[in-house]
Amino acid sequence: MWPNARPERVVLLCHGYGEHIGRYEHVAAVLVADGATVYGPDHVGHGRSAGERVVIADYEAVVDDLHLVAARAQAENAGLPMVLIGHSMGGTIATRYAQRHGSDLAGLVLSGPVLGQFAAIEQMLALAEIPDVPIDISTLSRDPAVGAAYAADELVWHGPFRRPTLLAWQRVLRDIAAAPPLGDLPVLWVHGADDTLVPLVDSRGGIEGLGATRLVERIYPGARHEVFNETNADEVLAEVTAFVKRVAG
Template sequence: MASSEPYTEEWLTGPASTAFYTRTYLPPPSSSSSPTTPSDSPNPKAALVFIHGFIEHVGRYTHVHAAWAARGFAVFAFDGRGFGRTALDAAHRTRGSRYGRTSAKEQMLDVAWAVRSVRERWAGVPVFLMGHSMGGGIVLQFAAGGGDKEVVGALAGVIASSPLLRLTHPPLGLVRWAGGKLGILLPDQYIPATVKPETLSHDPQIVEDNKNDKLCGKGASLRCVDDMLSKGEMLVESGYNSWPVDLPILLFHGTADEVNLFDATKEFYEKVPAKDKTFNPYEGGFHELHNEPDGVKEKVIGDCIAWAEARLSAAPGSGSAARL
């Protein structure tokens, strides 16, 4: 890796002996809240665990995660099971890995592993969990009863960007029903499933980059697709009831998102019983608000960091929290 990059890369072994491609961003010494550790890495004021979206990878978030690090946060991001380099890097991937092959159950275990790994590395600092799109649905599901309760209880807050709760243009009910049945019979069957690059951002360069990105796939397993759609819908219909009332939540979504339904995020926000909840709508924003031009991405990223900073003093781990 070039020394000029703002992150370090590692292959780490996670649940089911899966090799995960990971990136870690550290704050510069000047933003450290404590003296540097013996390894010469600054001790962050907090940490962020990040979960990316469907058929993409963490390499698309360098500018986002570098901004968090510049404000004193450590960021741990990984290509999810079945995606990015975790699935496609022939030299490092786990034997038998296949693009798009994953499930909600495995994703919950993977998130718990990531959070535990971060808490072991930076004991005593608050940990936030953030996800975009499919990743947004995953982090909401994790907190709302799907994840390890001890891990959830140690989180300082959850951030969901354009979460997949309902699709803006959902398939016909019969198609969904058939897909669900086939997902039981043939869970690992690969099916085409794409996101139109033109719907991601108003920035033509982002669109072009996505079209040419070899780590962005064009499909996934039946189980992966059915799980992410059904779990998202369940969160809006009933899953919100299981949200821990003392766990802060930030939701944000563009009103012109043609991928995931803006109104579903708004509905979830209105229903979720969290004492501390925030919903930031961005008028006219497309699916990837963190990639929108004309100052939007800077505002979105800044708003997220400011929200987390405002909750540091009351966060679990802000004192001498025990390790998980």
């Protein structure tokens, strides 16, 4: 949690696969400076949370966990509007949360979200054994310091994908695609045009299927997967804070 002495709104952060919420310290700091109090858990099997490393057997249970955090945030900040921000796998989780608990939210921000057809899942599940190949850190950001910090972070998972997690991810993507539309919930979608981890074309299909009538999209030329850690991160964070303030002002 990143508290604010006089909060005007609540923001809930939802991190991506293999990482942890500590990588969002700078995002939280910007949001707090702009009037928010910020909450964010480490998902099961991630960071400092319990569970077998990066094993998620059921994404609906992760949504349940996030709902508990949201309930605490709402209890501690009664009456304040809440915005949910999800990155990558966190975008999958945040989208499913919005489908199930949209009445909790004043807005939804999706950063490089895994939605629609995520070919990497299908490709890995087709293999008899998932290879133990670390992520190419150059795909994260144009700033080499970002990749170096990621590689040195002991709370980041540097091993192979786990089959139960991929199967559960596959299921929740199908459930998201089959769910009713988000309707008039304000949604901001930010994505790097040169994202090779979660290709723009794949996410676009998933975004279009959400039925969000108040969707704003921002695609950043040259940016890679982690737009909050990109060389134009100040621009991205300004866009996000402006959206958060607008929908939860």
